[in-house]
Amino acid sequence: MIVPPYYELPPPGYGGVEQVCAALVDALVARGNEVTLFGAGSRTGTAANFVSTVTELQSDRLGHxxxxxxxxxxxxxxxxDETFDVVHDHTTVGPLAAAQRRVPTxxxxxxxxxxxxxxxxxxxxxxxxxxAISYAQRRVGAGLPWAATVHNGLAAEVRAKATPTDGPVLWLARFAADKGPDLxxxxxxxxxxxxxxxxKATEPAEQRYLDEVVRPILGPDVELLLNPGRQHCWKLLAEARCLLMPIRWEEPFGMVMLEAMACGTPVVALNRGAVPExxxxxETGMVCSDPAQLPAAIEHARQLDPQRxxxxVRTSFSPDVMASRYERIYHRWKHAMPLPAVDSGNVQVPARPEQELLPAAAPG
Incomplete structure (x- = not known):
């Protein structure tokens, strides 16, 4: 398992990719696989055999x-120098040289x-x-030689609330037009x-959007929290009546939706990206086709069952479910290393996409 050299696993704060990778590693080990994790820094909080390529995390050089x-x-x-069955690469640069490896990637x-x-x-x-991590992502990348689709899994030891809450609505994201805080x-x-x-408002573009677009429309009905810590975010998710995601872009996944539902908090979102998957x-939220539908959807979310x-999340997006699906891909590539068929671009989301995350037949 190769992860970028910028953060450790699991992340001490928020880190979507790192969170998913840590959950996958631990689930694979729990299923009897031997996993070697290649990363940076001096430690890992996962169950993998850890090999560091550099003693210091490269987080201050993110983007380089x-x-x-x-x-x-x-x-x-x-x-x-080692014997591996398969390499699972989560970096951006790695795939370019992957074909030169002696093991499938x-x-x-x-x-x-x-x-x-x-x-x-x-x-x-x-x-x-x-x-791919969603069918929505495959549609954006139409024509790419996708081998499979596997949804992310969430490892979270949280207790879902028993009944709906009357707390505020929560928007939790980075400050950007794509995330729709104004909506x-x-x-x-x-x-x-x-x-x-x-x-999150740590990047110049995020700070600029916050100052120029969001702050002028704030009022006493809106509480602004900048860069909340991980534990604070979990508290906010648990107390909220719903998570609101009025996104304006084709978001490939959206881990925050899993986090909200794991707490028993329904999601109200616009029908973009992976939201309907x-x-x-x-049942677990309201998917709206137009921003004008959001107010009524927020009201309706109060009627949804937190336990459902x-x-x-437990049945469809657990780390074990994610790991089992990756195991199927590992075995297929280890034994056959077939040439994947080029995606036609006409990707249809199954009625129950969590049940059909791999092609019916091997590609090639």
Missing amino acids: SLPELVHLARVDRLIE VVTVHNSPDGELGEYLRGIDRAVALV AIEACRAAGIPLVLAG VVRHG CAEH
């Missing part, structure tokens, strides 16, 4: 390509495969298994329900 290039070069030299694409990333992935050798304010005002805006409309929300 050279730390990841050096990390991957060292990993590949170490792989040459599976790559999870964690970001939206459009623009430059999509162009880059089109150049990846067909012997590399590209795995959240408008919807909650129309519904007459207070809102907590808990967001993660949220069961009318939590059960949905």
